[in-house]
Amino acid sequence: KHYFNVTNSYVINKIFLVLFPWRHKPWSRKQATGPNGQDGFYLPPRDDVNSPDMYIPVMALVTYILLSTLIAGLRGQFQPELLGITASWGLVVVVVEIAILKLGCYLIGISNDSQLYDLIAYSGYKFIGIIVTVTISEIVNGGKGTGGWVGWTVFLYTFLANSFFLMRSLKYVLLPENNIQGGGMQMQTDSRAKRNQRTQFLFGYSYGAQLLGMWVLTRP
Numbered sequence: 465k466h467y468f469n470v471t472n473s474y475v476i477n478k479i480f481l482v483l484f485p486w487r488h489k490p491w492s493r494k495q496a497t498g499p500n501g502q503d504g505f506y507l508p509p510r511d512d513v514n515s516p517d518m519y520i521p522v523m524a525l526v527t528y529i530l531l532s533t534l535i536a537g538l539r540g541q542f543q544p545e546l547l548g549i550t551a552s553w554g555l556v557v558v559v560v561e562i563a564i565l566k567l568g569c570y571l572i573g574i575s576n577d578s579q580l581y582d583l584i585a586y587s588g589y590k591f592i593g594i595i596v597t598v599t600i601s602e603i604v605n606g607g608k609g610t611g612g613w614v615g616w617t618v619f620l621y622t623f624l625a626n627s628f629f630l631m632r633s634l635k636y637v638l639l640p641e642n643n644i645q646g647g648g649m650q651m652q653t654d655s656r657a658k659r660n661q662r663t664q665f666l667f668g669y670s671y672g673a674q675l676l677g678m679w680v681l682t683r684p
Contacts, residue, residue, distance in 0.1 A: 467518035467581050469508040477513050478520055482592050485629040492636055518581060521588020525554050528591045535602055557677040561587045564673055568665050569638065586630060590678055593622030597682050623678050631670040638666045
């Protein structure tokens with residue numbers, strides 16, 4: 465229920481944030497204050513625009529599937545199995561990205577308390593940019609797909625916006641400033657080299673993996 469605890473204003477603000485993340489601050493998630501005066505649980509999405517949710521990624525994936533089949537129908541290329549194929553490609557891209565992220569965290573020794581749903585949500589926000597790219601390209605290019613300078617321009621913008629959004633959001637997951645151990649706050653003492661390694665991995669995931677995933681899903 466936490467991940468679907470959203471409001472209309474949250475959905476609008478979140479979509480705007482994913483598409484126009486450049487001047488947003490702060491990026492850290494809000495926490496409720498516990499009885500002892502210390503930070504407790506994270507606030508739900510409806511109370512914090514920085515909180516990941518599952519409503520937008522799920523609805524964006526469904527919209528992407530329906531949009532792709534609608535475009536195929538307008539081109540006279542619709543087939544019933546296209547629904548399953550499109551859904552499968554979308555899910556495969558998300559699963560592969562999560563696997564890359566989890567494997568990378570394991571290999572470079574990143575331990576955090578992030579839920580799997582958090583990572584799925586962050587990966588799923590790319591479908592917002594994909595929908596915008598496919599829609600604008602289809603309208604401008606007259607049904608010729610996402611090719612041409614307009615399609616590539618829109619794709620480049622939505623890719624960079626999504627990657628910047630991920631880079632900022634996942635910073636607090638992959639580059640934690642502190643860690644909770646034994647009920648108290650203990651500052652992590654990562655070496656500069658270790659932190660640089662994590663930063664490089666975060667950059668590679670936010671830009672490299674997202675570029676490949678979005679390119680695959682926006683191809684006609």
